[in-house]
Amino acid sequence: MSAPLRLGTRGSALAMAQSGHVADAVRAATGREVELVEVITAGDRSSAPVQRLGVGVFVSALRDALLAREIDFAVHSYKDLPTGGEGGLHIAAVPPREDPRDALVARDGRTLAELPPGATVGTGALRRIAQLNALGLQLTAQPIRGNVDSRIRRALGADADLDAVVLARAGLARLGRTAEITETLDPMLMLPAPAQGALAVECRIDALDLVEQLALLDHAPTRAAVTAERALLATLEAGCSAPVAAYAELAEGDDREEIYLRGAVISPDGSRDIRLSRTGTPADAAEIGKALAAELLELGADSILGPPGGPGTRTQQFGSTE
Numbered sequence: 461m462s463a464p465l466r467l468g469t470r471g472s473a474l475a476m477a478q479s480g481h482v483a484d485a486v487r488a489a490t491g492r493e494v495e496l497v498e499v500i501t502a503g504d505r506s507s508a509p510v511q512r513l514g515v516g517v518f519v520s521a522l523r524d525a526l527l528a529r530e531i532d533f534a535v536h537s538y539k540d541l542p543t544g545g546e547g548g549l550h551i552a553a554v555p556p557r558e559d560p561r562d563a564l565v566a567r568d569g570r571t572l573a574e575l576p577p578g579a580t581v582g583t584g585a586l587r588r589i590a591q592l593n594a595l596g597l598q599l600t601a602q603p604i605r606g607n608v609d610s611r612i613r614r615a616l617g618a619d620a621d622l623d624a625v626v627l628a629r630a631g632l633a634r635l636g637r638t639a640e641i642t643e644t645l646d647p648m649l650m651l652p653a654p655a656q657g658a659l660a661v662e663c664r665i666d667a668l669d670l671v672e673q674l675a676l677l678d679h680a681p682t683r684a685a686v687t688a689e690r691a692l693l694a695t696l697e698a699g700c701s702a703p704v705a706a707y708a709e710l711a712e713g714d715d716r717e718e719i720y721l722r723g724a725v726i727s728p729d730g731s732r733d734i735r736l737s738r739t740g741t742p743a744d745a746a747e748i749g750k751a752l753a754a755e756l757l758e759l760g761a762d763s764i765l766g767p768p769g770g771p772g773t774r775t776q777q778f779g780s781t782e
């Protein structure tokens with residue numbers, strides 16, 4: 461008999477929901493017992509704006525617990541992971557992705573097009589603010605933070621102070637709250653964040669049996685899509701600090717699978733909006749992402765924003781709110 465596997469998780473409703481889901485999948489695939497171990501991160505302990513806490517606050521405590529052998533594996537929202545990776549750790553599985561699109565939750569059941577000029581739309585991500593501004597609907601995009609429930613209350617609660625909020629559909633789906641969505645946003649209007657809707661299941665790279673067992677949860681098409689999206693992000697991070705969106709879809713071509721990657725870099729005020737796409741084979745996912753990023757840079761992605769640290773700087777101003 462082997463000891464139960466310890467799955468480290470944040471205590472938020474969303475983290476518990478996704479960890480519980482992965483725990484069930486691990487039990488089903490391996491027959492092993494799994495227990496949840498709550499890990500409190502700096503991001504949970506502090507109410508300071510995420511932009512001040514910096515990228516990765518929600519991730520580093522889980523990684524520390526993995527490296528300290530306090531837990532055996534962890535589940536992250538893939539889009540919250542820094543592109544760098546962590547020494548000694550390995551993403552053993554990328555389970556099937558939830559719907560990666562963004563969703564609008566608005567008062568009176570409204571869609572984006574039905575919001576009047578001047579309507580206030582809350583979101584934490586500069587990527588979403590930039591794309592809302594690019595729509596030209598005269599919406600007032602407002603930075604907000606907090607958990608999914610408190611964000612929804614900003615638009616639908618008794619003390620609502622906004623007309624709408626934009627959230628990842630995946631988070632609402634995992635919490636069983638898709639009924640509150642008033643419009644699922646077409647990627648033509650609101651291209652999702654790289655890896656949105658996907659999870660990363662991480663363990664120590666030297667835990668060879670566990671690496672093998674967790675791999676049973678891996679979904680190759682999701683891994684290919686996320687690889688392309690994050691290769692684009694990583695390449696742009698070196699050359700540009702603008703809001704970045706990326707979404708890869710896999711489709712059955714005539715005689716083989718094809719990957720269709722879209723990428724966008726948008727200025728925060730929406731006045732500049734560079735969008736490109738590229739296709740290829742899933743095996744070349746990383747190269748497709750890098751090549752599309754290079755094309756975006758050639759078209760001026762690096763010149764979209766002012767100086768580093770200026771008003772549009774993604775990492776410094778908004779950190780891991782994406």
Ligand SMILES: NCc1[nH]cc(CCC(=O)O)c1CC(=O)O
Pocket residue numbers: 537538539540584626627628629630631655656657658780781782
């Ligand atoms: N930015 C925080 C965050 N990180 C992961 C999700 C849930 C969706 C996902 O797993 O991609 C959310 C909430 C949101 O963006 O609305």
